[in-house]
Amino acid sequence: MATPYSRPDRSDRRVSPVFLGIVAVAAVSGWAVWTGYADATAFAVFLFVTAMWVVSLCLHEYAHARTALHSGDLSVGAKGYLTLNPAKYTHALLSIVLPVVFVILGGIGLPGGAVYIERGAIRGRWRHSLISAAGPLTNVLFAVVCTAPFWLHALDGVPRSFQYALGFLALLQVTAAILNFVPVPGLDGYGVIEPWLSRSVRRQVEPFAPFGLIAVFALLWVPEVNVAFFDAMDGLLRALGVPEFATYCGRNLFRFWVERDPVCALVG
Template sequence: MTYATTRNSERRVSPVFLGIVAVMAVTGWAVWTDFAASPGLAAFLFVTSAWIVSLCLHEYAHARTALHSGDVSIGAKGYLSLNPLKYTHALLSVVLPVVFLILGGIGLPGGAVFIERDRIRGRWKHSLISAAGPLTNVLFAIVCTAPFWLGALDGVPTPFRYALAFLAMLQVTAAILNFLPVPGLDGYGVLEPWLSYKIRRQMEPYAPFGLLAIFALLWIPEVNGVFFDAVYSILDGLGVSRYDSVAGLDLYQFWPEFSISSPR
């Protein structure tokens, strides 16, 4: 039923997204083979492009779930093409998360695609739409850590292992932060349909500042330490050591250090 309301052209994967995937593949190969003259630069390009791919998949998951939940306007907005330039808030969805990554070596969540919520009936559907994005980060983290928890690291070059561990850390941080019940983040979106109308109206003005508040809190050493202790505990459960994650961050940040990055 939903497919009848979306054209094939609206579901066609964007050349922009394919170009980002190509950069990820080429630079991943450069890290694997140690082909690049600067391993740090190759790792930087590989992780950054892979991070953008995960952001696109995050927003696609929101859009696709909304489409199947009743918002048939999603296709016309271009969200199903995986083109990051089609997002309503491209600055929040892609640019700021990449800036946070470069400056801080941390996977902060981005903004969301615009969904016409009045087309969707049922609180569970609204919650699922919000949860779909961070669940994509969870899946991405599981894929990135698969060689670690499967014990399949034999033959994997050390720089690639470090880059993969750091990329996994980004996905874990993004999933945790996205699931926080803070206005403007997906965790609050999961909770919001179950709140009273009065509370929703009271929280609405704070939505634009939720992401900035999280960014500010992570500058506090005590908060930063507690947060990354939780991140490293999860990664350890997935077979990724703190050493590998930090080594990946050091490989990624090949420029003079100025960041709020995770504790070494």
């Protein structure tokens, strides 16, 4: 199929100053968490986790776009998807705002849909599936990085506040990876299997795609489902060496606007 797009040039691939600014916030707040600067550890944890979460969201969407580029969709460069600028995403509300709100309200890592892929330019069902899988696989990689100090037993000298921040960030990445792989319309898991479904099934499911993300989040507000889900997440993190109190205290510090639990009060 003919396409009006050419391969992205350097300007289409240049990393956005917006993204670099978010990385800078993550670096400075991470340093503040590590050092306990100005005794503002809880607020620093909030900034560090939020900034790192947004960085992971940007990389999640970049992975979709980059995989699409190598699969034949040359339009992603002109759309600005390769610059890591969250403002360039098709649905900034779903991609950045709602995931951050989900973290603040419930401690749930749930990226939304963002980049628009020219599916007609891509040939082969495996390529379509890989494009959808690339995003949550980025969250898997983030989870590995966040949990590595725990399962490598490399925490000597690491301040407890920083350990707790890593534990909570690891929880967000694990939940993001698992929830995104759920085969619900509107989530990446459905995008993985969609190319293998019949055309009639895809047509029947398509109207529900805009509501998939909200439906999953609403389901997690059901107390029984929420408890079972987070018990499973805690079990998985413990298997990766992250103790439950690390994720709990990380979330407690992240929510700096609520009273600090005495169990985590010694973190300074």
